[in-house]
Amino acid sequence: MSADIESVEAFTERARDWLATNLPSWDDELLDDVVLQNRIFDGGFGGLAFPPEYGGAGLTLAHHKAFYETADELDRQLPGKYWVSIGMVAPMLLERASEEIKQEFLPQILRGDIVVIQLLSEPRGGSDLAGVMTRLTRDGDQYILDGAKMWSTNAYLADYGVCLARSDWDVPKHPGLSMIIVPLDRNDDVTVRRTRMADGQMGDVCEEFFDGVALPATNLIGAEGDGWSVAQTLMAHERNQTAGVGFGYLGSGNTTVMVVDRSALAASLAATARARDVLDDHSQQLADVFVDSIVTKLTSARIMRGQMLGTHEGPWGSAGKLLGSEAGHRAALASLATTGADAVVWDGDEISVENAGTAWLLARSSTIGGGTSEIQRNIISERLLSLPREPSFDRELPYSEVVRNASKF
Amino acid sequence: MQLELTEEQEALRDTVRKFIETEVPLTTVRDLHGEPDGFSKDWWREAANLGWTSPFVPESHGGGTLSGRATSDAVIIAEEMGRLVAPGPFLPVNVVAAAIARFGTESQAEAVLPGLAAGEAFASWAFAEPGDRWSPDAFETTISVSGDKVNVAGEKAYVEAAGVADHLLVTGRGEAGLTQVLIPARTPGLTIVPGRSIDMTRRYGRVVLDGVELPATALVGAAGAAQPAVEYLLRLALTLQCAEMVGVAERTLQTTIEYGRDRFAFGRPIVSFQALKHRVADMALWVEGAKAVGEELVRAVDADADDAGMLSSVAKVHIGRRCLDIVDDCVQITGGVGVTWEHDIHMYNRRAAVDRAMFGSPEAHRRLLLTHIERQTPRGAVR
Numbered sequence: 001m002s003a004d005i006e007s008v009e010a011f012t013e014r015a016r017d018w019l020a021t022n023l024p025s026w027d028d029e030l031l032d033d034v035v036l037q038n039r040i041f042d043g044g045f046g047g048l049a050f051p052p053e054y055g056g057a058g059l060t061l062a063h064h065k066a067f068y069e070t071a072d073e074l075d076r077q078l079p080g081k082y083w084v085s086i087g088m089v090a091p092m093l094l095e096r097a098s099e100e101i102k103q104e105f106l107p108q109i110l111r112g113d114i115v116v117i118q119l120l121s122e123p124r125g126g127s128d129l130a131g132v133m134t135r136l137t138r139d140g141d142q143y144i145l146d147g148a149k150m151w152s153t154n155a156y157l158a159d160y161g162v163c164l165a166r167s168d169w170d171v172p173k174h175p176g177l178s179m180i181i182v183p184l185d186r187n188d189d190v191t192v193r194r195t196r197m198a199d200g201q202m203g204d205v206c207e208e209f210f211d212g213v214a215l216p217a218t219n220l221i222g223a224e225g226d227g228w229s230v231a232q233t234l235m236a237h238e239r240n241q242t243a244g245v246g247f248g249y250l251g252s253g254n255t256t257v258m259v260v261d262r263s264a265l266a267a268s269l270a271a272t273a274r275a276r277d278v279l280d281d282h283s284q285q286l287a288d289v290f291v292d293s294i295v296t297k298l299t300s301a302r303i304m305r306g307q308m309l310g311t312h313e314g315p316w317g318s319a320g321k322l323l324g325s326e327a328g329h330r331a332a333l334a335s336l337a338t339t340g341a342d343a344v345v346w347d348g349d350e351i352s353v354e355n356a357g358t359a360w361l362l363a364r365s366s367t368i369g370g371g372t373s374e375i376q377r378n379i380i381s382e383r384l385l386s387l388p389r390e391p392s393f394d395r396e397l398p399y400s401e402v403v404r405n406a407s408k409f
Numbered sequence: 410m411q412l413e414l415t416e417e418q419e420a421l422r423d424t425v426r427k428f429i430e431t432e433v434p435l436t437t438v439r440d441l442h443g444e445p446d447g448f449s450k451d452w453w454r455e456a457a458n459l460g461w462t463s464p465f466v467p468e469s470h471g472g473g474t475l476s477g478r479a480t481s482d483a484v485i486i487a488e489e490m491g492r493l494v495a496p497g498p499f500l501p502v503n504v505v506a507a508a509i510a511r512f513g514t515e516s517q518a519e520a521v522l523p524g525l526a527a528g529e530a531f532a533s534w535a536f537a538e539p540g541d542r543w544s545p546d547a548f549e550t551t552i553s554v555s556g557d558k559v560n561v562a563g564e565k566a567y568v569e570a571a572g573v574a575d576h577l578l579v580t581g582r583g584e585a586g587l588t589q590v591l592i593p594a595r596t597p598g599l600t601i602v603p604g605r606s607i608d609m610t611r612r613y614g615r616v617v618l619d620g621v622e623l624p625a626t627a628l629v630g631a632a633g634a635a636q637p638a639v640e641y642l643l644r645l646a647l648t649l650q651c652a653e654m655v656g657v658a659e660r661t662l663q664t665t666i667e668y669g670r671d672r673f674a675f676g677r678p679i680v681s682f683q684a685l686k687h688r689v690a691d692m693a694l695w696v697e698g699a700k701a702v703g704e705e706l707v708r709a710v711d712a713d714a715d716d717a718g719m720l721s722s723v724a725k726v727h728i729g730r731r732c733l734d735i736v737d738d739c740v741q742i743t744g745g746v747g748v749t750w751e752h753d754i755h756m757y758n759r760r761a762a763v764d765r766a767m768f769g770s771p772e773a774h775r776r777l778l779l780t781h782i783e784r785q786t787p788r789g790a791v792r
Contacts, residue, residue: 118689210775268787270779277780287775290782298701299694319694348696374687382685385666388681 005059012066016074018043021318023076033079037086037281040079047086047110049247051092055107061246066204076249085115086156088237089162096230097221098296101181105160107280118234119163119182119208120153127375129164130173130228131394133403136165136180138217138224143167143180145213151369155206156194159186164231165212167224176399177227181219182210189213198361200352205369235371239317242324242370245304260324262293262331273338285334292327299323315383322376323365332356332363410655410700410708417475418485421460425489428459428663433495437751438609441496445603446573447610448496450528455529456497461486465507470518471526472506478711480645484652492655492762496610498570500649501533504642505578508534509591512630512638517591522578526591528628532576534642535565535616545639550581550618552588554625554632554656559590561598561621561682567767571614572603578629581617585633596621608763609756640718641710646768647721648703648710654732654764655699661757662692685742692738695731702727722774729764729771736761758775 006014020042024031042048048055050062055082057063071078089107093116108114108382122132134147145165150408160183167178184192194202198236222230241248266289273279275285300320307314333357334345341356352358367373381387393409394402414422432452433441441447456462460630464479466472469679483503490499494701506525509517524530537543538550550563563581572579576598577592592599598621623624628636666689669680679685702724737757747754765771 054704073774263785264787265781267785270783271787274783283779284772284775287726287778287782290725291775291780294723295698295702295727298705299698302697302701302704309412309588311412316417319697322690323694331633377687378683378689380690383688387666387670387686387689388678390676390683398726 011063015067020077033081036079037347042113044276046321072251084117087241087248090114092234105286114159116160117154119161123150134165136167143215151205170337170398174228175225178224179221179230181229184373197248231401266290269338282338289331289334296323296327318376332360336360411704422485424442429493429495442609447612454527454528466522466526476629480711482696487649487652488656491653492660494756501569531573533574535577535579537567539566552581552583557625559623561618565616571601579596583632586634587635589629589635591723644721644768651728654728658732658735661736661739691733699728722778725774726771747776
């Protein structure tokens, strides 16, 4: 890194001036995400911590953080659809992709001209991610992709996906995987369908079907068989996203951060309980919504401090995800209980309304998505507390044999 | 508990740990169970020499802090005490020392603090009243001033180390509001009814005050003006107690994990079963949460921050509840031997249960928090 890099303080002042004149506030008319991101990029503030040869500004993550913090401080509009593409996929490509892919994709991603999402989980499950069954078959200088993916966030508005698929069935689970870039805007051999969620609304997650999709071999990220290690790079950036750190921190416009302040929610629950004359029944549960919120926030702040001090490395990210999502779920249960009959029955003929009952229908999303609570507990017990790993039936054998054995278990 | 300690604080932690391990190991704690006081006064003098009674006493009276932050120093000792369920009237002596140093007169400080700091004298806070009453609103003890005399009448309960106390700080209601007095234990009309607790070494007592007459110089702070002092002392007591529970919970969990690694069943260490691993993972995060809220509370108490009262209740709710959950589930993981006298874990259950109950239960603190919650601006999807 060059010694004459702009100081974060000087940069922040420059960013502040630019933001104040170039981005509208949230009170102004809302701009399209593409317009916002184009403007940020063309103003020299896109890909701040990426090298200039890939369209970045060649600064650091501290500059990146300062930019988004300043934008939030000034209440400026930020785009909402790039958190997977810019926050997770782009840094993964920077670390793992070929020079050709980086030259071609990164500038377009960082400018917001294309969106690239991740294609990991499958209809049969997502916790055993290395067990994916989507098939990637070599055919001369091409690969053929067949199978189905599910729970892919933002796939419906994406141009490409990075897809984890099985390229070799005769080797064990992990080395049989490869990661490859797939265009999603093709008509006949790729189908993308938004998933309708339990509350009746369309989700941000999608299902994709791949039917003999031919892809150039140069679309591979890393070598054939490197898929698992590339996926881990991707998931590390996903954890950062959830924790609101690193490349994944993109300000209030782009956030899926699990650790949120629920003290205001606790206050509205208390008001509801008082109005319904059930405060005595629910006071303990309501106070716990507040206590959970404070403890989760403080724990997450302690972990971040510990990461800087070197006392809380790596798998501690799972702790924040587990605590935040479980607290959110308990808050949804408290809302459902406090609102009682009025959370589930209403006047009029609207088929669905926004209330505590409807919200509860999706309350489990956060303890399932992004790695279930059970997987987080495995990570914490095995990697943080060094407890013995689960005995496995699938680590040594060729994966085709693993699938046969499982059906006879 | 505190992520960042000064060099002197690290040295204090190491010294305290070593002192407890060599002078009052768990075998000694078992022996002390049969002793009336639950600790040896000679040993307490040594503890005082190592600084156990120093943080809240000014240097001019034989004390002093290491970091300039008295609470931050004191919780280091409290947490180490929890780790080995150490004996000694650490909390009552330090809370009364803080009360006198901060709210007492110079002559009270001169009369009381050097003895407390040297470990020669003992003191306790006679705060709660019978029937699990920890809220001063519910107190019936009266402290009335007439001329240069003060009359005290009532009954105080759950007073730690009452049997050895030379001085009792009594909280009561006066004509003008909450009032506190420092009463020598051998004052006519003051009777101490000694009691025991479920803890191995911690003794409690009831203090009956019937026709106690004192000079007005016994008042700690002005009559009727003790509300801020009481709030501060309660926060301080909760902070020390919560730090101790962090030590109890962390040590019990560590010991249980080690045991689960060594013990085999069905051809594998029992702690390799997911049914246990997942519980252990949750417990480890509860401990981390306890440390996070504990250290934030220490910061707030030392700084007299506005959120200190709220944080003390949040800490008591989380730590009081989870410390008990942890020792309780660790007994289950330990199996049959965990409910025998021979195994050490019951000593931790005992300390956890007493700490959970003193200075207000998690249930009582949730109620207190409700008032704070209802002052927040409501927001969120509730109809």
